[in-house]
Amino acid sequence: MPVRNTATARQLRLGAELRKLREQAGVSSTEAGRLLGTSQAQISNIEASRVGVSGDRVRAMARNYDCTDAAFIEALAEMAGERKRGWWEEYRETLPESLLALSEVEHHATALRVAQAITVPGLLQTPEHARTIFREFVPSLPPHAVEYRVSHRIKRQVILFRDEPPRYTAIIHEAALRMRFGGPETAAAQLAHLLSMSERPNVTVIAIPFTATSFPVSGHGVDYFHGAVPQLDTVNIDAAHGGQLIDQTASLERFRTMLNRMEEVALNPTKSRDLMHRIAKDI
Structure with missing residues (x-):
């Protein structure tokens, strides 16, 4: 996905929550990239909201971080699916x-x-x-x-x-x-x-x-x-x-x-x- 010029409040919150999940699981950004089939730099970009991420990838990241809260995961995936600005x-x-x-x-x-x-x-x-x-x-x-x-x-x-x-x-x-x-x-x-x-x-x-x-x-x-x-x-x-x-x-x-x-x-x-x-x- 292309690099964003600006990130919205919700996009910033999504990135922050994904970073929090990774850190709570004790997974490095390098390992997170390997588990997701991408690079450490891409994980950093996602967490910093410099690039977008799909709902499916959010679910995969949550699984990789051993998150089992289904409602929370789906709420994050829904945030990822938002493309239209208000x-x-x-x-x-x-x-x-x-x-x-x-x-x-x-x-x-x-x-x-x-x-x-x-x-x-x-x-x-x-x-x-x-x-x-x-x-x-x-x-x-x-x-x-x-x-x-x-x-x-x-x-x-x-x-x-x-x-x-x-x-x-x-x-x-x-x-x-x-x-x-x-x-x-x-x-x-x-x-x-x-x-x-x-x-x-x-x-x-x-x-x-x-x-x-x-x-x-x-x-x-x-x-x-x-x-x-x-x-x-x-x-x-x-x-x-x-x-x-x-x-x-x-x-x-x-x-x-x-x-x-x-x-x-x-x-x-x-x-x-x-x-x-x-x-x-x-x-």
Whole structure:
């Protein structure tokens, strides 16, 4: 296969997982090449995502590395079979690579859990709320860059309206619900949209009130993307300097635990909607 100019987030993840399987099996890249009937250089290229690999070869590599997790192997083989790039590619020349990677991982997630303490989660934002957020970036973004980001954010939201949409759970602190980004009119419209989205069967919105006696938090917004199998889960840390994708096993477990604790201290969906209605009346 020809050498790639750029690799997508999923292609990079596939290569990383194949390397992890090989290393866990204690197989050198030279031996892996011999077992597969190819060279050490080809194995290195596959693991670095410089070249593609077929689903059949992924299955063969997994067998060579004594992996017996059939669901995991098939999930990797399916990733190998992806050839068509997604809608986010139209933004490749205008947005940071981290936003393209976020879109790709999000698009393929089987379920999503997010937590935000200051802003409404991106998939639940109105265009004007998003525009206000992007206008406040430091250093400032030029107007056209703001609009590119708003457009990209709204297109990401399509996953919640698919024929078979992923399950989406948003954990939002009361502070984020009370922030009046863009002024009263924009804030009121954002709350109304949030209430409307919370009624969708695939969307759960729960709020952590100021009265909560605990609040497990990492300091940044957290997006947890469930993969086809748990080994392919991914976390995105929404920091001021940009997003960061994390897939280390220990880190995934830590963020799962943190989100579980957040859900435990949050109000149930009905009480969360009641809180949002009360806040809306105050605007």
